Amino acid sequence: MVGGLVTVEKEWWPSQNNGAPLQESAAMMVLKVTTLKIEQVPDNKANMNLVLVVDTSGSMGWYNRLDKVKRAMKGILRGDWLPGTGKKGDAWVREADWVSIITFSDTAQVKLDMKPLSVHGKKLDEIVDGLQAGGWTNMQDGLEKAVKVIEDLKKNPINKFHIPAIILLSDGAENNGSKAMDVDVSRVLVDTIGFGSKHDDKVLAAISKNSARGTFHSVTDVNDNGLLQALSPQLDFLKHIVATDLVVTVQVHRGLRRSEQSGTKNPEEWYEPKHIELPTVRYLHDDMTYRFWVPFLLAPPTGDGKDEIVFTYYWTYKAMVGREKNLSVKKKQDVMRTNPPRTRALIMGGSAGDVGGDQEMPKAIRTEETRRNHLQMIKQVKKHADDDDLVKAKAMLAEGLNILHQLLCLTDYQVSRKAITHMYFEVEGLLDAVDSADEYKSCGHGYVAACISSHEQQRHVARGDAACRVRLFCNERMNDYLNQAMELDI
Template identity: 30%
Template sequence: MSFNDDEVPAPARPTGFTGSPTRQVQLIKYHSRSAPLAPNDQEVLLELRGIASAAAREPLDLVAVIDTSGSMGDGGKLDKAKNALCFVIRKLTDRDRLCVVQFHHKASRLCPLRRATEAAQAELEALVRGLVAGGGTNIQDGLEIGLGVVGGHRVIAGRAASVMLMSDGEENNGDARSVAPGDVPVHTFGFGSGHDSRLLGAIADKSLGGVFNYVADSDSPTNLTETFSQVLGGLLTIIAQDLELIVTPLPGEATIRKPVDAGSFPAIPATDGSSSVTVRFGTLYSAEERKVIVELALSDRTASRPYRANVAQVQYKFTFQGQRVMSDPDRINIRRGRGTAAGDPAADAPAQVRTEVARRRHVKSIKAAMEEADGDRLEDARDILAEALRALERIVDPMVDMLRRELQRLLEHFRTKDTYREQGRPYAISSLASHGRQRFTARGDAEEVRLFATRRMDTYLEQAKRPDEKPPSADEDFREEPEPERAVPQDWERWTVMSVALRLLATVLSLLAFSIMARARTSGWDGDRYGRYEPYRTNRPM
C-alpha cells in the first residue's frame, strides 16, 4: 500500500550553515594511550556527536498514527491525544509536512502529507479535533497505512521521514509484528496501563532508530503532550541521515576481538574479505551522541622496539541535504613499549570508557531482571536490580546518578505481579529502548529520567506544560538558541592541559626575570648600570 498524492514541499531555502558538511558530525576517540608490546586487548570508545545547533536541519515528513478505538474514550485519553497532536502541528513550519492516520478496527488516512503552512495548520487542527473514539484496535492496519504514506512520498531527497504511533490497548485485529518498517524510524507510545508494551516496543525496535515511550496514567492534562514534545524535539533537529560508522583494524597490528557493542543498532561485518565492521545508526539529532565500544586484540610485538602503532582506522558517513558525506580516515594510535605492563583493559582505560562500560553492564542487569520477572520470579529480579545499584556506588558521574534513579524506580515497579505488569514491564522496555538507541524515551513521564535528552527537548518540555500558550515554531526556537558548542577530542584535552601549563611556566619566568631586573636597577652600582653583567662578559669561554 502506498500513496503518491502528497503536497509538493516548499522550495529549499538557505540554511545559514557554512563550512564543510562533515562538521555536522564529530568523531571523538577514547582509549589508553599506551600498551605493552606483548599481545593484549584494548577497549576503545568511539563517539559520534551531532553539533549542538540545528541551524541546518532536514525538513520533516511526519506521519502521526493515532489509536481511536473505544477505550480511548475513557478518562479523557482521546482529548489528551488531540492536544498532543495539536502541539505537534503548531511546532511544524512550512518546510515540514504532516499526515494523520487514525485506526480502530480498521485504519484510514485522514489527509495526505500536507505542508504545515499557517492555513494548513488551522485545517489540520480542525481535523484532529473531530476525532471520535469507537471500535476495536488494529495496530497493523494503522502502521501499514502510515508506512505507505512514507513509502509513496514523491520528494525524498533532503527530507527526513518518521512515524509516530500511539495506542492505549492491546491489538485485537491483525498482527503488527508482521509489518516490516525498513529504515523508517517508528516511534511508539504506550498510553496508560492497558497497552501492549511488548508489541509496541518490538515495533519500534524493528525500525531503524525508533524508540518506545511509556506514558503512565495521570491526572495531568499534558502528560501525553509532554512525551510527544520530546520526540518532536529530536525530529525537528535532524542534522544527519543514514549515519554509518566504519571501523577497520589495520593488518598486522590488531583484530576486532569480539562483536562490536553498538547497543541495538546493527553492526555488520564486511563481506568483501576485509575485517571492517559497519554500524548503521539512521538519523542523528542535534547534540545527540552515538557511542560504540570496540575491543581490539593487539598483535605480538615483543620482538620490536617501542613505537607508535596505528592499530585501526575509523570513518563515518551520512546524508545531509540530499548529499552523501564521508569523513577523512582517522587512525587509532597507541604507543607500544616495554615498560607498559599488560593489565585489565577496562581498569587502564580512560574514565569515559569505564563509565560507558558501566552503563552497558547496567543495561544487561535490566534485561536479566525482566527475564526473571516475566518468569514470575520477582524476588530474584529485585536481587539483580539491587546488585546493579550497589555496583554504581563508587562511580561519580552525572549520568550514573540518573542510572541510580532508574534502578530505584524499577525496584518500586517490580514489587508485585500487578505493578510489574502495569508499570514495571513498560518502564523496563522503555529504558532498554533508550539505552539501546542512546536516545531519550519517556519512562512513565517525560521528566523522571532525562538520559540522552537534548537542549531542544528540554525547551519543548517546558512549552508543553503551558497548554494555554501557543508554542513558537521550530524556526523561532532556533533563533533563540545560543551559539553551538564544540566537542573536545581526547587528544585536545591533553594538549590543552600542556598549553595551560606552558603558559603558566612562561608567566612565572617572566615575573622572575622582571624581579631580577628590578633588583639590578636598585642595587646601588654607582651609576654603572651594566657593571653587574661584566663578569658574564669577561669570563665567557673563548
C-alpha cells in the same frame, strides 16, 4: 570542527592483554562520535515528513483518552495547550513540516493527506476535533498505510531531504487479526507511545526497535502532560537531525618497525590488517555525543624494535542540514607504539608515541561503562519479572541502587554525577515497577521496556514518571522542551 557535521575520534583504549605475550590479544577501543549544534550549521532547517498514527478503537473512549490525545496533538501541531483558554506554547512542528494523520480501529483510514502544515489550515483542526472512538484495534493496517505514505513521498523531489518519521499512539493490544510486528519498518523511524494499563508494550517496543532508531515510550497517566512529555523528546529529536546513515569502519593494522641497529633486511613487517564495520546509525541528533565500544583481536608482537599499531577509521554520512547535501566521506588515523623491552604484551593507552604503562580510565568512559552494565542489569530484571520472579528482580535492583549510591559518594568524581544521578532515579522507578505482580502487570512492564529502549538507542524516552526525573540523553534544549511540557496544569 574537523570532520564537518559529524566527527569520529578515538577516545580511549585500555591497557589490556587477554592472551599470552606471543598469542593473539583481545582488546577494546572506544570511539566517540560528536555532532555540531544545529545553530552552528548554515541552512539548518531539515524539515519532517511526519505521520501521526492514532488508535481510535473502542477503548480510546474510556476515561476521555481520545479527547486528551486530541489536546496533545493540537499542542504539538498548533502550540495550543487548552483550546479556548488563551494558553499557548511553542508548537513542536513547524509550518514547513509535512504532516499526515492516520487512524486505526477495525481498519485504518488516512484522515489527513501528507502536505505542509501551513497548507492544512483549519482542516487539521476539523480532522482532529472529529476523531471518534469505536471498533477493534487493527494496528497492522494503520502502520502499513503509514509506511506507504512515507514510501510514496520518495518519488517527490521536494521531500528529498526531509526526515521521514512515524509516531504511533495506542492504548491497547492489537486484535482483529492484526500482526503489526510483521510490518517492515526498517527504512523509517517509528516512535511508539503506549498509554493506559492495557497497552501491549511487547508489540510497541518491537515495532520501534525494528525501525530506524525508533524508541518506545510508556505513559501510565493519560493526561496532557504525560502525552506531551512523551511527544516532546521525539519531535525535538526529529527537528534537529543533522545527519543520517553514519557508517564507521575501523582498520587495525599491526606490525613491527625494527631499529636500524638490528641489521635486518626487513625493517618493517606488518600483519594483515583487520577491518571492523560498526552497525549503521540511521539518524544523528545535533549537539550530542555517542560512544561505540569496538572489540578487536591483534596479532602477537614479534622481533626487536617498536611494536606499532595503526588505527585508521573511515566514516561516511549523509548530511541533512548545511551545505553537505551529498555523501560525506571522512578519514582519520591514530598510531600507537609499544616498547617490547618493557613488555611483550599489548600495552594500550595515550596517543602516538612510546607507551610505558597503564592509562587511567577517563570519567566519560567510566560513566559509559557503568551505563552499559546498568542496561544489562535492566534486561536481567525484565527477564526475572516476566518469569514472575520478582524476588530476584528486586534483589538485582537493590544491589544496583547500592552500587550507584557508592559511586555518588565518591569524592574524586570518577564518574559523571549527573548521569549516575539519573540512573539512580531510574532504578528507583524500576523498584516501584516490580513492587508487586499487579503493579508490574498494570504499568511496570511498560516502564521497564521504555528504559531498555532508551539505553539501546541512546535517546531520551518518557517512562511514565510525572516528574520526568530521568533525563538521560537530554541536551539543554531538550530539557527546555520537557519543562515546557510539564508546565501545563489541568
